[in-house]
Amino acid sequence: MGIPFVDLKSQMNRIDGLLRANLDAALNHCQFVNGPEITRLEQELAAFCGAKHAVGCASGTDALLMALMAKGVGPGDAVFVPAFTFYATAEVVALLGATPVFVDIDPVTYNLDPAGLERAIRAVAENNPGLHPLPTVSGLTPRGIIAVDLYGQAADYAAISVLAKKHGLFLVEDAAQSFGGEQNGRKCCAFGNVACTSFFPAKPLGGYGDGGMCFTDDEGLDEILRSLRNHGMGRERYEHVRLGLNGRLDTLQAAILLAKFTIFPEEIGLRQAVADRYDALFKDAPGLALPTVLPGNRSAWAQYTLLAETPERRTRILDGLKAAGIPVAIHYPMPLHRQPVFAPLGYGPGSLPVCEDAAQRVFSLPMHPYLTADDQAAVAKAVKGA
């Protein structure tokens, strides 16, 4: 058996009895849409994160979409997003007819660079592309920011929240990769006006299919999010007060997630131990930069991502891992401002140099709570050998 990138089977074996009991209970009550498991999961996860409200939904992408819809985002709005993230972060902005304004990342954490963010906000407000590269869309109004907690580490919320307040922008935390992480004692999913996470199977808390959740302390937003996920429903059944989605979390997924959540805090500790072992294995390896978790942050370790000194060196390492039968991934090979779909926004090569460089040099190794020291040694040997 090879080393899996993510090991869902070992996890499943640990909670087999509870999983089947939870699924049996749902099969017995037959409330497959809006079943009682949804409310239970929302309450447990909100309490875990320290958020007042949680709203389950169909995916992390829908969570982001609903957050923007709740804020009334539409054509003419500029939403600031990092260019180095999964596509969904910017996709939802454009789906609503608004314009993503891409911002470069911090070279150490790969998260949104607050200094670049401030320049980008001013550039849009003053319509001055000399301050920061701007999309070729005129008359934009700065509306909001989506900060991403890439690889499991929270973005710089101290700095980003100040900028959001100063410029009157809403802030969404894209916590799809960081559920279980924390910053200065506060859990991820508790930052911004709305935080959004994903239960895609490979995420730190993954289901057996798609799912997601919004978190907020704002009672008004909570009510709108609940309506949005259910076709913009009003107080009465078949009364619709806004345009919404069929964006509900599935009852069976909630039943599965409730079982998985019982061992989740322990798994976050196991992920940290795996990351620590990788750090020890790679700390003296020449030409490789380790992932850096800043003081005050605890990563959820969705990914363990190294930086090779040069693109050529990364190619050699990827070839070496492939030859050894070890899975590897690149998060992400193409920054969003250079994606074909966003070509009409006119961002040229070199416009956001830090993420363009990182895209050519990062690579992610197998990461899951059940990775053994022996398997990690085998991974390290293949990387170092290359």
Ligand SMILES: *Cc1c(COP(=O)(O)O)cnc(C)c1O
């Ligand atoms: C996975 C992910 C999403 C989308 O979540 P889905 O549940 O797959 O829709 C959004 N943003 C980031 C940063 C992600 O990693």
